[in-house]
Amino acid sequence: MDPPWGGSTMKAASATTNRPGLAGILAMGFWAAAAAGLIYYLFSVYNPALVERYGERYLSGLYITVKFVAVSFVIGAALSVPVAFGRLSTNRIARGTASGFVNFFRGTPFIAQIFLIYYGLGSFRAEFETVGLWWFFRDPWYCAVLAMVLNTAAYQAEILRGAIQGVARGQWEGARSLGIPPVIAFFKVILPQAMMVALRPYANELILMVKSSAIIAIVTVFDLFGVTRRAYSQTYDFQTYVWAAVIYLLIVETIRNLTVLAERRLTRHLVR
Template sequence: MSDVTAPTPPPEAKRRPGIAGILFAAFWAAVLLGILSYLYANWRPELFARYGFNYLEGLWVTVSLVLASFVIGAVLSLPVAFARTARSRFATVPAFAFVYFFRGTPLIAQLFLIYYGLGEFRPFFDSIGLWWFFRDAWYCALFAMTLNTAAYQAEIVRGAIDSVPRGQWEGGRSLGLSRPVIFARIIAPQAMIVALRPYANELILLIKGSAIVAIITVYDLFGVARQTFARTFDIQAYVWAAILYLLVVEVLRRLTNLAEARLTRHLKR
């Protein structure tokens, strides 16, 4: 009896972009071309030479502030997320109130409450040796952004953990594994795949939201752009800042794609 080889299925045809996709790409290509044409026609090398290094310093302030607040917020979000899923009201009610307040109010309001509002309690902070922290605009911005992103990240963690089927817990218990081991070895890796994109989106939103710290005299990227425009009255000051923000977001987007491909490579076999 001769072996019969099953026919190889034809490769899937590549999906062609529709009319809407072509129009969308053409629109943004026209916008990009317009910006490049404007910069070329109005290029002022003396302006770039004078303020270019300031933009790099502002970019560093933005990146350092966002990364520090995001990492500290990630650590803070874990106990908040676990408290949100606890059975005790003594844990769930404070965690819910924290998440509800910082997700339900604007970041700029939270920043003002911390930077301006806590100044009313200066004698108290002086007595416990913490006024050096709250009198500095950078630390106030870090504190406000950390609390804000911790609330959002707590919900990301909670949602990612809840997305893992309960059968995974039962399977781990049937193998005699303890609850911490089940979470670390079974639940957390699956939840991380689910949470990767929301984490990247939260980081992008935090990068864009960080521009408001310029209002309290933190010279981040947007603060440098405001200062440059105030001295030159040249709209290029804001165009340069926008381009740098776009570059940072694009780098983050590509890194997210690489991380997602790495974490889900076993699902594509």
């Protein structure tokens, strides 16, 4: 006998929903054809001499890209915490300052931000030499990291704020009824739930950072894209860009799949 709430009907509906429709089949066919075409192109134009000459440089550029994104993401995450709390604050000054920071760095292009920091602040050489900070602002790596940290901190602050506000108010009330201090309630009850909500947005931000990192090549940081530009300028071989695109795609897919695995593990206790 079927349960009164129609369990068999729900299972049938779920099975029907999981079947790909015509649009899904066409999309899968398109991407399969695109992947096959890309593989055929790479095999047809494969140049062992090119790989031997630039393969090690590509690995070096890949290391710079991964290091740049990892350092910027971690520091930006730390900076986003006080900004998020500022956005949640009832103090007008704190909330206004945090909102101004977030709106500026989310509302302007990253390329403009890195230009403002590298070229704009670089015009104050005498002042920075006076206070002993010119060593920082004359280095394109440090300027690129600073620009990315400020940019991602603004986005991560909004992710964290939204995740905290997304936790049901009853969780706070339940912790208070048990006599749990607010600080402990936040770190032991609210924050773990907020992090599960924020996992996907954080992964999306990390993916956007990987793709945005290519911009730092314009300030002479030889990351993956910077190495690719140099390789193309010396060979005029378009496959140098194709290989770079493949590497970026592999990085993004790795992050996406790790996020899916983490999400499944963190939510395995929930009823699906």
